Amino acid sequence: MGASVLVVLFALSLASYASPASAEQVVADGGQSFEVSVSDRHPAQGDPVLIEVRIAPPPDNVTLAWKGRVFPLKVAAPGTYLGLVGIDLMDPPGKVPLSVAAVRGGSAARFDLELTVRERAFPVQELALPETMARFDDATLERIRGEAARIEALFSAVSPPAWDLPFLRPVEDFRPAGFGARRVINGEPRSPHAGADIHLPAGTPVTASAAGTVVFAGEQFFGGRSVILDHGGGVFTVYYHLQEYAVRDGQRLEKGERIGAVGSSGRATGPHLHFGVRAAGGRIDPSRLFERKFNRQE
Numbered sequence: 205m206g207a208s209v210l211v212v213l214f215a216l217s218l219a220s221y222a223s224p225a226s227a228e229q230v231v232a233d234g235g236q237s238f239e240v241s242v243s244d245r246h247p248a249q250g251d252p253v254l255i256e257v258r259i260a261p262p263p264d265n266v267t268l269a270w271k272g273r274v275f276p277l278k279v280a281a282p283g284t285y286l287g288l289v290g291i292d293l294m295d296p297p298g299k300v301p302l303s304v305a306a307v308r309g310g311s312a313a314r315f316d317l318e319l320t321v322r323e324r325a326f327p328v329q330e331l332a333l334p335e336t337m338a339r340f341d342d343a344t345l346e347r348i349r350g351e352a353a354r355i356e357a358l359f360s361a362v363s364p365p366a367w368d369l370p371f372l373r374p375v376e377d378f379r380p381a382g383f384g385a386r387r388v389i390n391g392e393p394r395s396p397h398a399g400a401d402i403h404l405p406a407g408t409p410v411t412a413s414a415a416g417t418v419v420f421a422g423e424q425f426f427g428g429r430s431v432i433l434d435h436g437g438g439v440f441t442v443y444y445h446l447q448e449y450a451v452r453d454g455q456r457l458e459k460g461e462r463i464g465a466v467g468s469s470g471r472a473t474g475p476h477l478h479f480g481v482r483a484a485g486g487r488i489d490p491s492r493l494f495e496r497k498f499n500r501q502e
Contacts, residue, residue, distance in 0.1 A: 240304055240315055243497045247291045248324040250384050250489040252481070254498060255287040255304065256280075263308040270302055270484045275438045277304075278365035286369070288439055290486025293384045293396055297323045326384035326396065337471065338390050344425065351424050358419050358432060358440075359482050365437035367414035371493045372459050374410050374443065374479050375402055375466070383489045398487040399442060399480030406447050406475040408466040413441050413481075413493075418455045427478065428470025431463050441490075442480035445472045 243254040257266055257277060266277045268287040277285035289302070300321055305314040340348065380400030387394045416435035424430045427444035431451060434440055443449075447467025451457065468475045481490045492498075 238306065238313065238315060240317065242317070242319070244319075246320045246322055248322040249291055249295055249297075249326075250293040250324055250487070250492070251291045252483050252486075252488045252492050252498070253289050253291065253319065255289065255302070257285040257287075257304055257306075259283055259285070259306055263306040265307045267305050268302070268484075269305065271300070273362070273438070273485065275362055275484055276364055276436075278367065278437055280368075286365075287437060288367075288483045290481070290483030290488035291319075291321055292486040293324075293326070293398065293488070295321050295486070297321050324384070326386055327382070328388065329382070329385040329397070330388045331390070333389055335390075338392075348425050351426075355420065355424075355432070358434070359485065361419070361434065362438055363417070363434055363436045365435070365439070366416050367435035367437065367439050368459070370499045371413045372411065373494060374413050374441070374463075375404060375408055375477060377404060377408075378402060378494075380479065380491045383491070399444070399478045400490045401476050401478055402466075403474070403476040404466045406465070406467050408477075410443055410446065410463045410465060410477055412457045412459055412461050412463055414439070415459050416441070416457060418451045418453055418457065421449050421451050421453050421455075424470060426471045428472060429464070429467065430470075433457065433463075438482070438484040440482040442478070442482070444478035444480070445470050445476060447475070 239258040241256040247253050255268060260283045262283040266285045268275045268277055270289050275287060277287045280286045298321055299318045301316060301318055303314055303316045305312060380402050382397050383400045385397040387397060412433060414435045416433035418431060419434045420432040429446040429449055431443045431449050432440060443463055445467055446464040446469060449464035451463055466475055466477050479490050481488050
């Protein structure tokens with residue numbers, strides 16, 4: 205689906221402009237241009253959505269409001285700003301509001317629009333595992349819950365955007381599978397698979413998909429040797445089941461820099477990379493980041 209473009213002309217005063225469902229242009233007094241492009245107005249569950257804002261002359265600050273949170277946009281060029289939000293794989297179908305705000309000299313303007321989330325059919329994986337891999341004692345459950353809470357806290361942080369387009373595949377032979385799979389283990393439904401699995405030989409190099417900061421490098425019960433990168437603007441990438449990792453907490457990485465190697469640590473039945481992406485809180489299908497709409501140079 206082609207990008208949807210909405211244009212607002214406004215004077216930079218304290219104002220809010222809501223986009224009527226059938227309108228693509230709102231005109232107000234003044235001569236400043238405020239153009240918002242959305243990669244997909246009707247994304248499916250698990251889809252990333254790229255927001256591009258063009259404002260001339262450039263304002264002091266541009267932010268994106270999404271699901272009750274505010275994210276800074278990346279300066280791609282003078283007067284051009286990019287943001288990335290994710291439709292979570294469990295988001296219900298329907299309309300979701302999104303706002304872009306710009307500030308110059310203490311005055312502000314805002315543009316509101318809606319995305320319409322579509323339902324997506326996900327595969328169902330029925331797995332038969334030994335009871336030792338499917339049921340856990342109280343101490344293990346406490347560890348699992350504690351690790352999950354710490355990781356979710358990391359995902360709640362918002363830092364200045366460091367990512368740029370295009371994103372880089374984390375392994376050379378990138379053949380992802382299993383995103384969003386509804387897992388049934390020994391007949392019991394479990395949480396959906398929030399990343400993609402790439403099955404490769406142990407020791408295969410894994411690299412950073414974008415520039416960012418290591419916010420977690422350590423061991424987890426499920427993920428084994430794990431690395432999480434914060435790329436800013438609410439965008440994170442996740443690398444689980446590593447054989448080893450060559451980074452440390454707080455380390456700054458450039459796009460393509462080595463993180464570690466494919467392995468089978470944690471709860472894994474064989475060597476593979478679990479690769480996940482969070483965008484503005486949404487768990488998205490990593491393979492969608494490498495589609496043509498995101499494959500561009502800034």
